[in-house]
Amino acid sequence: MALGVDETPPPTLTDIVAAQLKGSPTLWDAYARRDQTRREHQQELVRWLGLLLFTREHYKELAHWLVTTATQATQGTLLARTVVDELSRRRIVVPPVRVIELLVATASTRAQREIYRLLTAPLSSEQRQTLDALLEQRPGTPYSTLAWLRTPPGAPSARGILAHIERLRAIRALGLPADIGRSVHQNRLLRIAREAAQTAVTDLREYQRTRRHATLVALLVETAATLTDEIVDLLDRMIGSFFAKAKHAYERSLAESGDSIQEKVRLFAQVGTALIEAKAQGQDAFAAIEALMPWEVFAQSVEDAQKLAHDASFDQLTLVGHHKGQLRRYAPAFLETLKCHGAPVTKPLLEAIEVLKGVNASGARRLPEDAPTAFVRWRGAPVVMPDGAIDRKFYALCAMSELKNALRSGDIWAVGSRQFREFDEYLLSRDDYAQRVRESRLGLKFPYSAGSISMSGSPRPDFLYLRRLRVGRDAVRRPRSGCRRRRNPGPRSRHSSASARSSTSTQAMRARAAPSCEPWRVPIRVKDRAPASERCPLTAKSDCPHQRRLLPIPTGDIVASQARLGCTP
Numbered sequence: 001m002a003l004g005v006d007e008t009p010p011p012t013l014t015d016i017v018a019a020q021l022k023g024s025p026t027l028w029d030a031y032a033r034r035d036q037t038r039r040e041h042q043q044e045l046v047r048w049l050g051l052l053l054f055t056r057e058h059y060k061e062l063a064h065w066l067v068t069t070a071t072q073a074t075q076g077t078l079l080a081r082t083v084v085d086e087l088s089r090r091r092i093v094v095p096p097v098r099v100i101e102l103l104v105a106t107a108s109t110r111a112q113r114e115i116y117r118l119l120t121a122p123l124s125s126e127q128r129q130t131l132d133a134l135l136e137q138r139p140g141t142p143y144s145t146l147a148w149l150r151t152p153p154g155a156p157s158a159r160g161i162l163a164h165i166e167r168l169r170a171i172r173a174l175g176l177p178a179d180i181g182r183s184v185h186q187n188r189l190l191r192i193a194r195e196a197a198q199t200a201v202t203d204l205r206e207y208q209r210t211r212r213h214a215t216l217v218a219l220l221v222e223t224a225a226t227l228t229d230e231i232v233d234l235l236d237r238m239i240g241s242f243f244a245k246a247k248h249a250y251e252r253s254l255a256e257s258g259d260s261i262q263e264k265v266r267l268f269a270q271v272g273t274a275l276i277e278a279k280a281q282g283q284d285a286f287a288a289i290e291a292l293m294p295w296e297v298f299a300q301s302v303e304d305a306q307k308l309a310h311d312a313s314f315d316q317l318t319l320v321g322h323h324k325g326q327l328r329r330y331a332p333a334f335l336e337t338l339k340c341h342g343a344p345v346t347k348p349l350l351e352a353i354e355v356l357k358g359v360n361a362s363g364a365r366r367l368p369e370d371a372p373t374a375f376v377r378w379r380g381a382p383v384v385m386p387d388g389a390i391d392r393k394f395y396a397l398c399a400m401s402e403l404k405n406a407l408r409s410g411d412i413w414a415v416g417s418r419q420f421r422e423f424d425e426y427l428l429s430r431d432d433y434a435q436r437v438r439e440s441r442l443g444l445k446f447p448y449s450a451g452s453i454s455m456s457g458s459p460r461p462d463f464l465y466l467r468r469l470r471v472g473r474d475a476v477r478r479p480r481s482g483c484r485r486r487r488n489p490g491p492r493s494r495h496s497s498a499s500a501r502s503s504t505s506t507q508a509m510r511a512r513a514a515p516s517c518e519p520w521r522v523p524i525r526v527k528d529r530a531p532a533s534e535r536c537p538l539t540a541k542s543d544c545p546h547q548r549r550l551l552p553i554p555t556g557d558i559v560a561s562q563a564r565l566g567c568t569p
Contacts, residue, residue: 120213131174162329345411
């Protein structure tokens with residue numbers, strides 16, 4: 001980076017230069033006294049290093065080049081670092097800091113104007129007038145239409161879902177293009193929307209026309225996505241409350257009838273005992289029962305037991321049908337407003353949703369006989385299809401419940417949603433990816449395709465090589481137990497046995513550590529080991545010709561790295 005006319009280098013730098021020139025650091029003041037000397041030496045350094053001086057043309061070119069990055073990020077530090085890196089790549093002398101700050105500010109202003117232009121270009125004059133009308137007071141309310149669109153949902157209820165559906169339909173009625181926000185980076189779009197959400201309506205009216213319309217468009221795009229997510233969340237909570245209430249009602253019914261059931265069980269146990277004794281003694285069964293209680297009391301107890309006894313198919317799922325009235329209030333509007341797509345596994349469920357849409361639109365009271373039922377789980381089959389016929393209320397409840405589960409799992413995605421959108425929307429488009437690959441703009445430090453990775457010869461990834469090198473050294477330090485076996489077992493003295501074991505293990509270690517440069521064989525011996533700082537990182541030998549060089553970790557093919565560094569087997 002070049003110094004300005006009135007700038008001075010840091011004292012640490014002047015001390016280092018003075019020490020190299022064997023002079024005093026105070027001589028800098030005398031050196032910088034003559035401005036011509038500074039300019040002449042600067043030109044000599046530029047010619048000697050093969051650099052270019054920063055000019056006005058470079059400023060204009062970089063300001064135009066930085067706009068693309070500035071449309072994606074707003075951090076000044078990041079943009080300044082990007083400019084410095086580009087200057088280094090082009091071998092241009094970095095100008096003073098104030099010039100870089102001015103360059104970043106210019107590019108940021110142009111990027112902001114470009115974003116406003118992209119957001120407002122597809123709008124017609126009628127749509128612009130409709131956007132301005134959002135800032136006016138809504139009829140019958142003390143607040144603006146924009147504030148009404150951003151009203152929170154509140155507690156989960158059919159009324160809350162319908163109110164949110166009405167707000168979402170009001171935004172869609174504006175007729176904004178479906179891809180109006182795709183041309184702007186999502187971070188910038190979200191930033192504009194958040195700033196608009198924190199700005200009063202009176203302040204939004206004072207914005208410049210293009211900026212006001214672009215801000216409203218960004219806010220409406222984010223509001224529509226938020227409304228869609230909240231509608232799905234309300235559905236989830238409503239369906240969950242149906243099942244929770246049914247479970248509690250089922251448990252409460254069993255608890256309330258528990259005392260009566262125990263009483264009837266004890267009574268019929270006494271009756272059964274009396275019948276068994278009457279048969280054993282050859283007496284009349286009816287007389288035995290009348291001896292225990294009057295016949296009218298016995299007949300009434302049987303009638304009470306029939307009331308307490310539930311049907312064999314009685315389940316808590318049957319109590320979910322009691323909430324069909326709430327489901328009918330919002331289910332037709334929900335299915336018409338929410339546009340869903342899904343994976344092939346959800347085809348039966350999506351077909352069932354289309355059937356429900358058709359039935360709701362036509363007002364039919366019965367479902368078609370060929371309505372899809374493959375999405376119904378075995379747990380709900382007894383209540384959805386009792387006796388083989390489809391029950392409409394439980395069919396709708398089952399379809400809405402499975403739709404909620406599929407949205408949560410990601411098998412089905414909602415159009416216009418942020419939380420439940422399709423996974424492919426998180427990725428680059430195929431055309432954009434292909435263009436970035438052609439221009440080498442992906443910014444990846446590894447090959448873009450598997451075909452460009454070398455698989456010939458004996459290449460080994462670096463981490464595997466280093467791991468094998470470490471394992472090999474550990475094996476040399478700790479020989480295997482098989483190396484210590486005696487070939488000719490027999491009575492020996494303690495000293496002779498120890499020397500034999502030592503000789504055998506040393507030979508085995510030397511055989512395993514034969515001189516080689518292969519990553520999986522470590523060419524070192526135990527008795528002439530050198531310190532780790534004096535051994536070659538590739539061959540692990542202390543006499544390697546490049547043992548004292550500062551070598552980086554090799555990347556790519558290990559064999560190529562060995563050949564480049566002169567390590568041969």
